[in-house]
Amino acid sequence: MTSYIVNRCLIAFPTLFGISLIIFFAMRILPGDPLAIIENASSGSVTILNDAELKAARDSLGLNDPYYVQYLRWVGDVLRGDLGSSFWRGEPIRELIFRRGPISIQIAVMAVFVSWVIGVPLGVISATNRNSVIDYLSRALTMFFLAVPAFWIGLVVVLVGVLVFTWRPPLSIVYFQDDPVRNLQMTLGPALALGIGLAAAMARLTRSAILDALYQDYARTARAKGLRERVVVWRHVLRNALLPVITLSGLSFGALLGGSVATERAFGFPGLGLALVQALGERDWVIIQNLVLMYGVIYTVVNLLVDLSYAWLDPRIRYQ
Numbered sequence: 001m002t003s004y005i006v007n008r009c010l011i012a013f014p015t016l017f018g019i020s021l022i023i024f025f026a027m028r029i030l031p032g033d034p035l036a037i038i039e040n041a042s043s044g045s046v047t048i049l050n051d052a053e054l055k056a057a058r059d060s061l062g063l064n065d066p067y068y069v070q071y072l073r074w075v076g077d078v079l080r081g082d083l084g085s086s087f088w089r090g091e092p093i094r095e096l097i098f099r100r101g102p103i104s105i106q107i108a109v110m111a112v113f114v115s116w117v118i119g120v121p122l123g124v125i126s127a128t129n130r131n132s133v134i135d136y137l138s139r140a141l142t143m144f145f146l147a148v149p150a151f152w153i154g155l156v157v158v159l160v161g162v163l164v165f166t167w168r169p170p171l172s173i174v175y176f177q178d179d180p181v182r183n184l185q186m187t188l189g190p191a192l193a194l195g196i197g198l199a200a201a202m203a204r205l206t207r208s209a210i211l212d213a214l215y216q217d218y219a220r221t222a223r224a225k226g227l228r229e230r231v232v233v234w235r236h237v238l239r240n241a242l243l244p245v246i247t248l249s250g251l252s253f254g255a256l257l258g259g260s261v262a263t264e265r266a267f268g269f270p271g272l273g274l275a276l277v278q279a280l281g282e283r284d285w286v287i288i289q290n291l292v293l294m295y296g297v298i299y300t301v302v303n304l305l306v307d308l309s310y311a312w313l314d315p316r317i318r319y320q
Contacts, residue, residue, distance in 0.1 A: 012300050019296035020099045024071050027289050074289075080226060083290045088282055093290050096275060103173055104271045106183075107190050108256035112196025112249055113203045120245065122199070123206025128233055130211065138203065145200035154193035154263045161189060173269065190267045196250050205248055209241035216240070250306035254299040 011149045063070070077084065083093035126138040145153075151208045178181040213219060214237055257272070272291065279287035 005308060005311075008304055012304050015300050016297060019300070020075060020293060021071075023289055023292050023296065024074065025067075027285050028067070039227035078290070079292065084286045086279075087284045087286050093287055096287070097272070097291075099173065100270055100272050100275055102175060103187065103269065104257055104273070106176065107187050107194070107271070108253055110187060110191035110196035111198060111256055112253050114191055115252070116249070117199075118196070119202025120202075120206050123203040124210055124233065124238065126203065126228075127207045127210035127214070139207075142200040142203045145197055146204070148197065150193050150197045151176035151263050153196055154190065154267060157189045157193050158267065163294070183257065186267075186269060190263050193263050193267075194256060200215050202245060202248060202253075205244055206241065210237060213241045245308055246309055250302045252280070254302050257295065257298055282283045 049297050053301075081094070083097070085092050086096070120144070122138050126135045129135050174182045174186055210233070214233070216237075218240075219232055219237055223229070226234075264274045276288065276291050278284075279291070
């Protein structure tokens with residue numbers, strides 16, 4: 001088990017190094033120089049820098065240094081926790097992440113939880129009642145919610161909440177530790193909108209995995225020992241069928257941390273996804289570079305945790 005963990009951790013380091021290189025060079029190869037046009041936010045006018053002013057600005061930011069110097073400087077700053085500041089607003093990126101990140105993380109966790117609570121039992125019930133009315137109904141529901149975009153579900157949740165339950169979400173960010181009730185009023189809607197669509201994919205994947213595991217040798221052996229079918233499914237079959245479900249959960253969690261911009265706009269809360277899109281529109285390469293790196297680190301860590309969970313669920317993987 002120890003060697004398995006060490007091997008997976010060793011794989012993560014070159015992955016992070018490759019991600020950082022790709023991000024660094026992509027930001028310098030892609031067209032569009034934010035220094036070429038600087039907008040004066042106070043007057044709304046646009047100032048076009050001449051060549052001398054542009055060169056002086058690039059020198060002050062170190063953009064005329066060799067690429068390897070810029071890369072080492074950037075990595076060193078990141079390792080020290082210095083992510084820089086927004087090119088246009090001057091806001092420290094750490095403050096941006098600490099302000100918007102907790103809400104995005106909470107919504108992502110809640111959405112994955114909703115997908116498990118709805119999708120896994122629905123998939124198990126559908127698989128154990130194959131070709132029955134329940135199976136056909138659950139498959140129809142999953143296909144419907146797979147086809148419907150998350151922002152449409154979000155709009156429905158908003159309309160139902162406002163018209164039926166007179167729900168009024170907070171207009172500003174409220175953290176769970178400050179006011180749990182108002183925080184849940186703000187985060188429950190987006191979590192449901194994102195979690196229901198993910199639950200549909202989870203149900204289909206769980207159904208396929210359960211159907212495959214029901215006829216494995218260990219399931220036949222458990223039945224031969226006299227165990228009831230419910231015990232065979234929930235104690236033996238489900239544990240082995242959860243491997244692809246955990247993989248989907250890990251990938252979805254990383255994607256949800258990036259934020260769903262349409263869902264964020266539907267519910268009116270500023271998340272990290274909306275911040276990244278705004279930075280792309282403004283060509284604020286400092287925010288883009290650091291946020292994309294953060295997403296890459298999160299994906300790598302989540303995939304590492306998924307790999308480690310495989311070894312816990314299936315001991316045979318520990319020796320591979």
